[in-house]
Amino acid sequence: MNAGARGLRCLDPRPKLAMMATVSTLCLLTENIAFLLAALCALFVTLAAGRADFALLRRRCRTIFILIISLFVIQSIFAAPASKSIAETYGGLAAAITGGSDTPLIHIGGLSLLHTSGVLLASVLALRLLIVVVSAQIVLEGEVRDYMLAFTQMKLPYELAFMVVMGLHFLPILREEALNAYHCMQLRGVDFKKSSPAAKTKAYAGLCLPMLVGTLRRADEMSVAMELRGLRAMPGRTYMRRLTMNSVDIAATLIWPAALVAVFMILTNR
Amino acid sequence: MKSDQMDGGRSAIESSSRRAHENTNNEASRSQVSDGEGASEPFAIEMNGLGFTYSSGESEGSTRAGQPAFSLRGVNLAIPKGTVSVVIGPSGCGKTTLLRCMTGIIPSIIKGSLFGSVKLNGREIAGRGNGESGSSAIAGPNEISLTAGLVMQEPDHQIFMTTVEDDIAFGPENRMAAPGEIRAEVNACSRFVGLPSRLTDDPSTLSGGGKQRLAIAGILASAPDILLFDEPVGGLDDSGRAMFATLICELKEIGKTIVIVEHDYEEFSYADVWILMKHGEIISAAPPNETDRGLLEGELWR
Ligand SMILES: Nc1ncnc2c1ncn2[C@@H]1O[C@H](COP(=O)(O)OP(=O)(O)O)[C@@H](O)[C@H]1O
Ligand SMILES: [Mg+2]
Numbered sequence: 001m002n003a004g005a006r007g008l009r010c011l012d013p014r015p016k017l018a019m020m021a022t023v024s025t026l027c028l029l030t031e032n033i034a035f036l037l038a039a040l041c042a043l044f045v046t047l048a049a050g051r052a053d054f055a056l057l058r059r060r061c062r063t064i065f066i067l068i069i070s071l072f073v074i075q076s077i078f079a080a081p082a083s084k085s086i087a088e089t090y091g092g093l094a095a096a097i098t099g100g101s102d103t104p105l106i107h108i109g110g111l112s113l114l115h116t117s118g119v120l121l122a123s124v125l126a127l128r129l130l131i132v133v134v135s136a137q138i139v140l141e142g143e144v145r146d147y148m149l150a151f152t153q154m155k156l157p158y159e160l161a162f163m164v165v166m167g168l169h170f171l172p173i174l175r176e177e178a179l180n181a182y183h184c185m186q187l188r189g190v191d192f193k194k195s196s197p198a199a200k201t202k203a204y205a206g207l208c209l210p211m212l213v214g215t216l217r218r219a220d221e222m223s224v225a226m227e228l229r230g231l232r233a234m235p236g237r238t239y240m241r242r243l244t245m246n247s248v249d250i251a252a253t254l255i256w257p258a259a260l261v262a263v264f265m266i267l268t269n270r
Numbered sequence: 271m272k273s274d275q276m277d278g279g280r281s282a283i284e285s286s287s288r289r290a291h292e293n294t295n296n297e298a299s300r301s302q303v304s305d306g307e308g309a310s311e312p313f314a315i316e317m318n319g320l321g322f323t324y325s326s327g328e329s330e331g332s333t334r335a336g337q338p339a340f341s342l343r344g345v346n347l348a349i350p351k352g353t354v355s356v357v358i359g360p361s362g363c364g365k366t367t368l369l370r371c372m373t374g375i376i377p378s379i380i381k382g383s384l385f386g387s388v389k390l391n392g393r394e395i396a397g398r399g400n401g402e403s404g405s406s407a408i409a410g411p412n413e414i415s416l417t418a419g420l421v422m423q424e425p426d427h428q429i430f431m432t433t434v435e436d437d438i439a440f441g442p443e444n445r446m447a448a449p450g451e452i453r454a455e456v457n458a459c460s461r462f463v464g465l466p467s468r469l470t471d472d473p474s475t476l477s478g479g480g481k482q483r484l485a486i487a488g489i490l491a492s493a494p495d496i497l498l499f500d501e502p503v504g505g506l507d508d509s510g511r512a513m514f515a516t517l518i519c520e521l522k523e524i525g526k527t528i529v530i531v532e533h534d535y536e537e538f539s540y541a542d543v544w545i546l547m548k549h550g551e552i553i554s555a556a557p558p559n560e561t562d563r564g565l566l567e568g569e570l571w572r
Binding site for chain 1 (some may be wrong): 420441447453
């Protein structure tokens, strides 16, 4: 497909979408810590074997690290003591580590804060968030246009595929428009750096409108340009390229999700 | 290298001509159903008493007290098939508006009050076609694009796919051409405009001139009968301008109708007609050697 590409990058988009769909669905179906850890391991092994861009993943993880930490703290403090047993909810591994009983961990006066179950619940949420971010990296190891083609070959309407692609396309444009508005306001004497927090907030709020207007105008012009190139002029559409799945792609689509489902069944006793 | 480039271009243009011909047949059968006019029509573009006023913003006419703020007024134009016309005039005189009327952007997408009628290959695209009072759109710009393609002034606004080759393929894909045919067309058109080594690159990495070339290739691959260019050589260097001149000559050779809007009229001395515009009106339309030089070099720009 892509001449010089290696690893995940030369895999068809469909197995990658299947992997992400399976892992993100399964991780919402259970609080079993052992399974969540196993799923995260499976993702890392896949990324490593597929020579993924770990530097990029690290950067993205760093930005959500704060989010995960704060969610963790808030959840573990405010979670109510669990009604079911730890082994039942979080699985045997969690029960073994915590000793299996829901004990308060911090006491302030007569008030018990932070229960074992709170920490476990927070861990589940953090793991789920990580799984979503890491599985997205599998999908990101590929070209936007291949996903678009995959969508249309899966018989989804091409308008939908275009919408997704246009959305991705507009992220940098949004940024460009924001910078544009920023420079314009700077030229007109708005000082973003020195003024007080209140003035600063006001200045940044002033960016929103020109940014929105600029982006909408671009979107408008773009849609005119698409019409001018004959979009929807005919009852259907053909495609220059066609994605074909080779044996590796087919195997990856079937085996990876199936193996994960098997691990899920075993670890959650279903 | 040069001859290779030309060969590539020629095969691209010939194949597109073939498809355009098939398309003309479709068009003819379609218009027979609607109004009975056929492909024997001598004019590619006909405008009768065309006037237009944007419903928003100020325009040329508003500077003159007591007059409506029109952008086009009383435009009568008949451009024969297979000719090259160049529209010349000062900025704001209505050149872009004229091209918008030829592609159905006006009145389908940009609103305002339109008078008169516009016909492409004998088929009315805007006018009083549905019998109501006032002019209206009869065909949408996407349908019109099968007959007339426009390269807009701003290349950034007409490139939207994530690779150069996908962007060139966008038009032929919309016309439902066969995949092999689209690939051949993309290869030939990219070679013609000088972008064959950039096929899988992201268009945003192209230079201004590169984007201009890509925008041209996109319309070329769409293979309409009528090609409209809004200030196409502005961002191009000398080799780009030479490429454009060759392109126009080859397109003319295979019977395409071409309208170019440009300030630097001297380099288009090979055109069949120079159309001079001022304040939304056509003040002269004649072959280059019969055009009033005094008008062209002085009066027009004042
Ligand atoms: N989208 C628009 N809305 C309102 N007025 C417009 C719009 N586009 C152009 N105009 C006005 O119409 C007149 C003709 O513009 P245009 O056709 O772009 O001229 P040219 O291409 O010759 O520079 C100008 O006075 C301009 O201000
Ligand atoms: Mg213009």
